[in-house]
Amino acid sequence: MLAELAAGNLRTGGSSRARSTRSALPSHSGKVTLSDWSHLEELAGGLRAPMAVRIKDLILSAEDLTPSKSLRNAQLLHDELVARRASMVAHLLRLPERIRDHPRVEELTEKQYNRLLRMLVIQRPRSFEEVEQFDEELLSGSRCSASDGETRRAIGAALSEEAFCPTMLGARRWGDEEADEVSERQTQADVQLDGVFTARIALRFLTNHYLAAKDPAREGWTGSVQHKCSPAQRCEEAARLVETKCLARFGRAPAIQVHPDRDRVSFPFVPEHMDFVLHELMFNGSKATLRKHAMSDTLPPMRVIVAAGDADVTIKVADEGGGLPRSKLRRVWSYQGRWGADDRKGLGLPLARLYAKYFGGSLHVTPVEGYGTDCYATFDARTEASCSQLLASKADRDDQRKSGPGGLGEGLYDAQGRRFCKTPEG
Ligand SMILES: Nc1ncnc2c1ncn2[C@@H]1O[C@H](COP(=O)(O)OP(=O)(O)OP(=O)(O)O)[C@@H](O)[C@H]1O
Ligand SMILES: [Mg+2]
Secondary structure, eight states: OHHHHHHTOTTTOOOHHHHHTTTTOOOOOSOOOHHHHHHHHHHTTOOOOOOOOBHHHHHHHHSSOOHHHHHHHHHHHHHHHHHHHHHHHHHHHTSOHHHHTSHHHHHHHHHHHHHHHHHHHHOOOOSHHHHHHHHHHHHHHHTOGGGTTHHHHHHHHHHHHHTTOEETTEEOOTTOSSOOSOOHHHHHHHHHHHHHHHHHHHHHHHHHHHHHTTSSOOTTEETTEEEEEOHHHHHHHHHHHHHHHHHHHHSOOOOEEEEOOTTOOOEEEOHHHHHHHHHHHHHHHHHHHHHHTTTOSSOOOEEEEEEEOSSEEEEEEEEOSOOOOGGGHHHHTSOOOBOOTTSOBTOHHHHHHHHHHHTTOEEEEEEETTTEEEEEEEEEOSTTOBSHHHHTOTTHHHHHHHTOTTSTTTSSSOHHHHHHHHOOOO
16 A cells, blocks of 8 residues: 555656556555554655645635636645644654553544545646546545544543543542642643644644635635634624523523624634634633532623734633632643543633634633633734744643743743743744
């Protein structure tokens, strides 16, 4: 199978022989190991790192599509899908053993590895005809709803079991109420999981944007970018959605009051990324309020404040749900496994932070123990906004671990967020 790939000359090839492999695509069955990985890397002549994508580029690439522009887009997307998928597989393989070898994670790694092989075999499109074939391939993948949430579910399942890993003190859960510190092993897992989920977000987003740009034009949109994305409107919609979800799930819901910015600022952005963050913060706040005021007839409302600056918009989501001890703040940013109805509890905040950062934003949580929690999500309103900071974040969790006193969880905001503001990187 790998010989077939080599014959196809992965990055630059275009032999008809390679094209003919479409019908008999290679697949890897069973456990994918680091040696498969290095073999593949060798054959691919080195896999390049993902590129940062700016909102501005997203708009330009998807506007006024001509055939030659479509070809260039398809080529760029192909390169990017290979790079991101490769990054995802590499991070999965570098997870701590107990998570990496969990059957659900092994299955996920195998699937992702096979998708990478497939992308390498179909090659970079070189003609309009090949663009059509490439599009078909993407469409067939995006129609597969079984892949929705598969990463979150598989990782959630593995973490939930890992959480009960025995220690010298007996079986201790990562999510133990007494455990303030994040273990070294968990920090290592977090670094890799940030990489896995960053790649996952990018794969889905870039494919959706590329396909949406080919759909009949939607007024006010270019692909997945809404020209006038209004944070105030996103907040209002998220608030109604979360209230409805809480009512359906728990039978009651705190009211969520939205205080929009005076000018109702709007800017080109990808609303679904903003929605993910807002939904997560509002739902967390609602759950905390319901827990803290379970015995009370009335629930204090949550307040959502939208403030627009020159270059960015900050949304504060405040609840009176009792907060949490500052000593536990570090743990909320860790991917913790807990069994939930859908195998994926405890991933919401770290994922929301990746979405917030995707286009240069940030997410901070400031609890006031005994009272409530204020969360601040900031979105970069400039079209220069890109995922460059996120791609440069590898060392981030290592720094957070080394930071010691004064580090994550000690300040008003978490230290990771502050550090991000200081280290833009291309
Ligand atoms: N507003 C809040 N008030 C109090 N505690 C909070 C708040 N937001 C988060 N937390 C604490 O942080 C933990 C982690 O939050 P996170 O959103 O990552 O997971 P979750 O909500 O438990 O599950 P999931 O989001 O995956 O469904 C929560 O379980 C809760 O203990
Ligand atoms: Mg949550």
